Amino acid sequence: MECDDYGLARAIERENLNLNPLQRGGVLPADAREALYEFSDGYSICDYCEGRLDQIRKPDITRFLEDLADFINIDIVRTVHGAREGKFAVMHAICDKGDTIVTDGNAHYTTHLAAERNRLKIIEAPNNGYPTFEIKPETYKQVLEDAIDKTEIKLAVLTHVDGDYGNLTNAKTIASICRRLGVPLLLNCAYSMGRMPIDAKEIGADFIVGSGHKSMAASGPIGVLGMTSEWEDIILKKSERHEKKEIEMLGCTSRGAPIATLMASFPHVKERVHRWNDEIKKTRHFIKEMEKLGEIIQLGVKPKEHDLVRFETPIFDSIARSHPRRGFFLYEELKKRKIVGIKRGQTRWFKCSVYAMTMEQVEYIINAFKDIIEKYQKS
Template identity: 50%
Template sequence: MTLDDSSLQKYGFIKRETLGSINIDPLQTGGLLTEAARQALVEWGDGYSVCDFCGGVLDQIKKPPIHDFVHKALPEFLGCDEARVTNGARESKFAVMHSMGKPGDWIVLDGLAHYSSYVAAERAGLNVKVVPHAGSPEYYLDPEGYGTAIEEVTKESGKPPVLALVTYPDGSYGNIPDAGKIASVCHEYEVPLLLNGAYCVGRMPVSAKEIGADFIVGSGHKSMAASGPVGVLGVSEEYAPIVFRKSVYSKVKEVELLGCTARGATVMTMIASFPEVVKRVRNWDQEVENARWFSARLEDMGFIQRGQKPHSHDLMFFEAPGFYEISQKIKKGRYFLYKELKERNIHGIKSGLTKYFKLSTFGLGKEKLGVVADSFEEILKKYENV
């Protein structure tokens, strides 16, 4: 191709079709910008904007208060000794895995772990041992499974895994595992634990210290109302010198962060949203109540919520026999639900899904959740006699 005017026409400013819809995609509900973040985005949008204020170390910038955010607010918020802002939760996980292990070592992770935990381990050259869950309908994760997995790794490879990881909650069912117990089990074997909190940090109260996790990972774009890609990483005193080791070439630069990470709109939107994020976390009980209320409404329609029940997170997985039956009866059936919802300005259930889908109720409030539940009911009714 040639980069002429005609071929360039498709680039430039592009409208976002889903803007303004009720979005129940779990990827999106916790990443919607606050008004303060929206302002920060415009203010700090240019390239490398915060570097105007940098003396050589991003997290030492005093004004804007990146230093205090990273070294005071974040450790308090995450319940850890040392924290950094990264380019995302997966980048945080990779930094830990790459620091803690070397190629050929093993990591233990839960059977509901996000694909990016596997890929991060693979990139670091680590072998993966999975702690199985109990399967449908609860997908329960037995903390003792970590002990078994660690023993298996030790037996098979001659040494314990370099790290264990638990997804808290997982991104499929929104299950909250007993991370405290898992930490105890791992520590019995002297295996450090990483808590992948991409769906918890910024949504619900969590403290690495209270749980006993050695590492905690969060996602700015998923759960902290920040413009992505951006994440956070909290580390205990014990492992901070390993993960945040300095370069032999540039004494102030941290190797695993490649010197600098989020240094423009991403970190500034995270900081902008932070006061509201702290507040919304305090409102978590209401979010859980909303999730349960919504789940109950869907169960009244004959849907079945998979995963923990009663549920303790906004991310939920449903089996929807009513929708599935419709899809079997009509032409191009599997796309009807996406279209019907789109007409009602509701986004977030992937096109083509009808029988099983996940969604999130986070931050929507009962009014919008009511609109979604009513729409589900309407759609079921519309096709009742087809």
């Protein structure tokens, strides 16, 4: 074999402005890069383990998990490999094959996969369609009530902020509906925990999942699973044979760099959520200026309450139609201007985020789009 050059370089994405919403919340601060250096080797987190990851004291994972639980105001927290693995674990622990759960119509595909892997049926509370695609609490309520009339509903899942439109759902209202109907609620905060303040108790969720690599400035793959103490015995049930080990965690989850970076980034994350209002202001400014360019329309709820923005962009679609590079022109024009993160070939619509960018960078991006439009409108 002489085929070991797998292209393991990432300068383009690191050295340019990356608009990909999937990437904005996972950028490591300097402290986390240092932790990565310290904990790069394989099982590096386990030097002082006495049997369980969450009980390691050096580094102090135990205290970190307590602080993390405080941060999102929930009783108990574990790290998992990602939000999806957290969802799978909850469903696996409380549902049986053939059971039915209710989700929102904007659920991430991993909610469906977690359910499918558990062989569960899904009933969906749809969004209200174009152009806002909103999950209305009254719809969720109606769907949940109808579902309960037909069968037992073991779990309700709600996407706190969805990955398609960046809509922030009214989790508190939906949680109180679920509570009234006696259905536990799992809140998927993959796009919110670590970006904006989260208070699970105030919302009233039974379970909450977050994503370290998506929104908590950590190296992937790592996620957060929080739960109220009433669920501890079920979700964190211990092995009969290995009394310390938690079955749903398969003993331990994150054995290396990801948890070290999540811990190292935590002070930075705690601080940045306080600046969430500034992020929203910045996003709204970005949208306003983009929409001014003409034939660029923000989809989803207005005004935006999250940094993930989906634009419909007929302007770029019409340019693409007569451009020799067709749909690739936009990616290429942006790349020339050191902007990446919008998929090659995509012009009819795209998702983007300016989360954690400076205002100067945002203005630069707006001007780049303006520039591209003007270039082709002239010709």
